[in-house]
Amino acid sequence: MSEFTATWIGGSSGPTHTGSGTQNNFISPESLTKNASGQTPRAVARSELIWLDRHFIEPEGYPDAYDTLVGRRTVLLDGANGDGRHATARCLLHRLPPGGGALHEILLEREEGSSLLLDPEVVADDDRLLLDLAASGERLGAAALDELSAFRKAVEERGAGLVVVLPAEARHLLTPQLNDLRREISRPPERELELSIIGRHLRYAGRDPRGVERLPPDVMAYLGTAPRLSDVATFAQYLCDAAHRAGTFTEQCALALKGLQEQPRLAVETLRTIRKGAPRALLITTAMLSGARADAVHKGAAMLLDDRQASPHMRYLLERRSLADRLGAIKAEIGPAGLARFESIGYDSAVRIQVWENFPDLRDPLRNWVARVLSLPGLTDGNRDQLVERFAEQCLSTNDATTLLDLAKHWASPESGTPPLTRLRGAAHALEYGLNSSRCGGEFRHKIYEWATRPVAAPFRKVLVGVCAETMTVRHPEAALVRLHHLARREPPSAEARNALIALVREDHRLHRRMLNRLARGLESGGWAADTELFLDLAAPEQLGNPGIRAHPLIAESGVRNDLLVCWTAVLRAPADEQWTTLAEAWLEAACGDPHAADRFLDLLVTACDRRGDRLGVLYRVTRDWSARQPAGQGVASELPSVLLRKMRASPHVRVTPQQEATAP
Incomplete structure (x- = not known):
C-alpha cells in the first residue's frame, strides 16, 4: 500500500506535475481516506476516543457498571434515552484494564459462513466489544440476547470485555442470569452532569472552567429542562467557539444558546424573506462552504446559478454590490483570513436543514453542484471534506442512502480518463460518512459487499479498498475482511486489495x-x-x-x-x-x-x-x-x-x- 508518489503544495487539490515528460501519479487507496490533516480514519477514531475519555463525566451508576465489567467481563447497560449510554459504554471499554485491546462494535448481521448473529469466533484475547441494541428493534434485539450466553463464555475465556447497550424497556427480554449483569445509569441530580460537561469543554479549549459558576439564568433554565447530553455538548462547543465572536462571557453564552435554540426558526424566516435566486444561491453556498475563502464561496454561488453560461455586461459587473454587502444581506460576513461565515453560530447547519427539507426540487441540482464545486481551486482539502460531509448529512437525514451511494460511485467512475483526486477523495469520504451512520451504516456495508463481489473499474476499486481497509475496520473489522477478500480475488496485478488485506490480518x-x-x-x-x-x-x-x-x-x-x-x-x-x-x-x-x-x-x-x-x-x-x-x-x-x-x-x-x-x- 505504498504506491503514492506525488508532490503536494499547500492546499492544492491533487498531485502536481513538477518536471518534464509524462506525469504518472500513483494514488494509494489509503491516501483517499485521509482527512485534511493527513490522518486516516483509524487514527481519527483513536483521537476521538481519547477526546471522549477526557471530556467524559461519569453518570450515576458508573462505578457499579465498571466493577461489573472488570469482575465478570460483561455488563448490560440500561438507562433513559439521551443519558449517554453509548458514550458510557465506549469509556467503560476504553478504561478496562490491562488495556491494549482494540474497541470493536459487533454487527447484528450474519456474515458469510455463519448462521449466528453473535459468533464466538469473533472474540479475540483482550478484546473490547460493544454491542449496541438501542436501535436494533425488539425482534433483532431478542434474537441477539438469546445468543448472548454462549457469546459471553468466549468473552470470559479469552479475557475480553463486553458492554451491551440495552434498548429502552428491554428488561422483559432478559433471563435471570442476564438481568444479574444489568446496571442502570442516570444523570446526577441538580444539573451536576450538565455543568461538568460544559466545564470540561471550557478547560480543554484553554478557557477558565470556573465559567460554569457564572452561567446566566437563561442558560440555567435551559439546563433545567434535562436536554439530551449530546445537545449539552453542542452548547458547550458553541460556547467555546463564541469566544472569538462576542465580548463578555454573558454575551458568549447568549450567542451559543441562540445558536442551539433559535437558528432553525431564523433560517426559515430568511428563506421566506429572500426570494431572488442570486441571494438564495449565496445563502446555500455559504451554508455548504462555511469556513472556506470568500472568493471560493462567490464562485460556488455562481456555479449554482450556472453563471458559466452567462455573459454579463461590464456595466452590470461594476454596478453589482460588493461581496461583503451581499454576504451581509444574508447575515454573513468575511471573517479573519478572508473566510466566509454566518454571523450567528449554528446558522449554517440550520440553513442546510431547511433547504433540504423544504426545497426537495433542489436536491438533484445540489448533487450535481457538489460534484462541480469539489474541483474549485480556491478550496482546501478540509473545505472539500466538509462539503461532502454536509451534503451526506442531508441525504441521510431523509434516509436517502441510495443517492449518496450512487454519487460516490459516479465520482469515481472513469467517464473520460482517470477521475481527479478531488473526486476520488470525495467518493471515499461520502462512503465513510455513510458507514459511520447509525441508521444507514448497514445499507452502506451491504452495497459495498455487492460492489466487492463484482468487477469494478480501477479508480473505484481504490476507493473501496481504502474505505474497507481504513474506515470499516475501525468498528467492523470482520466485515472489512470479507469485502477486502472479495476485492482481492477479482483484482488485476495491482494487488492493492491483497496488500491491504494482508496488512489488516497480520496485525x-x-x-x-x-x-x-x-x-x-x-x-x-x-x-x-x-x-x-x-x-x-x-x-x-x-x-x-x-x-x-x-x-x-x-x-x-x-x-x-x-x-x-x-x-x-x-x-x-x-x-x-x-x-x-x-x-x-x-x-x-x-x-x-x-x-x-x-x-x-x-x-x-x-x-x-x-x-x-x-x-x-x-x-x-x-x-x-x-x-x-x-x-x-x-x-x-x-x-x-x-x-x-x-x-x-x-x-x-x-x-x-x-x-x-x-x-x-
Missing part, C-alpha cells in the same frame, strides 16, 4: 484465524487462484508461531491446524513446485528454530501430501536441498531430512507406494 490474531478459515473453505472447493497467493503470504511461520500478547500461538489451536492442513493439501496438488517452495522452506527453518513447534510444522506438511508418493518425494527433495544449503555445523538442519523421512514412514496417512512411484530414498 490481529483473530482476523488471521478467520482469514485462514476462509482460505481453507475457498481452496477446498477449488475456487480462486488469488486464495493460493494469499495463503502463501499469510502462512508465514513467524506469524503462526509467535503468540504476541496471547497465551499461545495460532498454530497451537486445533482449528487453525485443520485450516492449514486443508490449504497445504490444496496447494501441494498444484503441479508448480516453485509456487510453494519458499513457504515450505520457511516452515523447515521454523522447525529447526523452535523444538516445541517442530512437530506441528513437519506433521502438517507430511499429512498435507495426502498419501501421494509424488508429493512426498518432492517435499523430501525440497527439504534435502534446503538442508544442504545451510551453513556447516547446524546439526538440526542437517538432520531434518532424516527426521522428515521417519515421519513420512510413521505417518498413518501415508500409504505404501509402488517402487516406480516413490521418489524419496
Whole structure:
C-alpha cells in the first residue's frame, strides 16, 4: 500500500506535475481516506476516543457498571434515552484494564459462513466489544440476547470485555442470569452532569472552567429542562467557539444558546424573506462552504446559478454590490483570513436543514453542484471534506442512502480518463460518512459487499479498498475482511486489495484465524487462484508461531491446524513446485528454530501430501536441498531430512507406494 508518489503544495487539490515528460501519479487507496490533516480514519477514531475519555463525566451508576465489567467481563447497560449510554459504554471499554485491546462494535448481521448473529469466533484475547441494541428493534434485539450466553463464555475465556447497550424497556427480554449483569445509569441530580460537561469543554479549549459558576439564568433554565447530553455538548462547543465572536462571557453564552435554540426558526424566516435566486444561491453556498475563502464561496454561488453560461455586461459587473454587502444581506460576513461565515453560530447547519427539507426540487441540482464545486481551486482539502460531509448529512437525514451511494460511485467512475483526486477523495469520504451512520451504516456495508463481489473499474476499486481497509475496520473489522477478500480475488496485478488485506490480518490474531478459515473453505472447493497467493503470504511461520500478547500461538489451536492442513493439501496438488517452495522452506527453518513447534510444522506438511508418493518425494527433495544449503555445523538442519523421512514412514496417512512411484530414498 505504498504506491503514492506525488508532490503536494499547500492546499492544492491533487498531485502536481513538477518536471518534464509524462506525469504518472500513483494514488494509494489509503491516501483517499485521509482527512485534511493527513490522518486516516483509524487514527481519527483513536483521537476521538481519547477526546471522549477526557471530556467524559461519569453518570450515576458508573462505578457499579465498571466493577461489573472488570469482575465478570460483561455488563448490560440500561438507562433513559439521551443519558449517554453509548458514550458510557465506549469509556467503560476504553478504561478496562490491562488495556491494549482494540474497541470493536459487533454487527447484528450474519456474515458469510455463519448462521449466528453473535459468533464466538469473533472474540479475540483482550478484546473490547460493544454491542449496541438501542436501535436494533425488539425482534433483532431478542434474537441477539438469546445468543448472548454462549457469546459471553468466549468473552470470559479469552479475557475480553463486553458492554451491551440495552434498548429502552428491554428488561422483559432478559433471563435471570442476564438481568444479574444489568446496571442502570442516570444523570446526577441538580444539573451536576450538565455543568461538568460544559466545564470540561471550557478547560480543554484553554478557557477558565470556573465559567460554569457564572452561567446566566437563561442558560440555567435551559439546563433545567434535562436536554439530551449530546445537545449539552453542542452548547458547550458553541460556547467555546463564541469566544472569538462576542465580548463578555454573558454575551458568549447568549450567542451559543441562540445558536442551539433559535437558528432553525431564523433560517426559515430568511428563506421566506429572500426570494431572488442570486441571494438564495449565496445563502446555500455559504451554508455548504462555511469556513472556506470568500472568493471560493462567490464562485460556488455562481456555479449554482450556472453563471458559466452567462455573459454579463461590464456595466452590470461594476454596478453589482460588493461581496461583503451581499454576504451581509444574508447575515454573513468575511471573517479573519478572508473566510466566509454566518454571523450567528449554528446558522449554517440550520440553513442546510431547511433547504433540504423544504426545497426537495433542489436536491438533484445540489448533487450535481457538489460534484462541480469539489474541483474549485480556491478550496482546501478540509473545505472539500466538509462539503461532502454536509451534503451526506442531508441525504441521510431523509434516509436517502441510495443517492449518496450512487454519487460516490459516479465520482469515481472513469467517464473520460482517470477521475481527479478531488473526486476520488470525495467518493471515499461520502462512503465513510455513510458507514459511520447509525441508521444507514448497514445499507452502506451491504452495497459495498455487492460492489466487492463484482468487477469494478480501477479508480473505484481504490476507493473501496481504502474505505474497507481504513474506515470499516475501525468498528467492523470482520466485515472489512470479507469485502477486502472479495476485492482481492477479482483484482488485476495491482494487488492493492491483497496488500491491504494482508496488512489488516497480520496485525490481529483473530482476523488471521478467520482469514485462514476462509482460505481453507475457498481452496477446498477449488475456487480462486488469488486464495493460493494469499495463503502463501499469510502462512508465514513467524506469524503462526509467535503468540504476541496471547497465551499461545495460532498454530497451537486445533482449528487453525485443520485450516492449514486443508490449504497445504490444496496447494501441494498444484503441479508448480516453485509456487510453494519458499513457504515450505520457511516452515523447515521454523522447525529447526523452535523444538516445541517442530512437530506441528513437519506433521502438517507430511499429512498435507495426502498419501501421494509424488508429493512426498518432492517435499523430501525440497527439504534435502534446503538442508544442504545451510551453513556447516547446524546439526538440526542437517538432520531434518532424516527426521522428515521417519515421519513420512510413521505417518498413518501415508500409504505404501509402488517402487516406480516413490521418489524419496
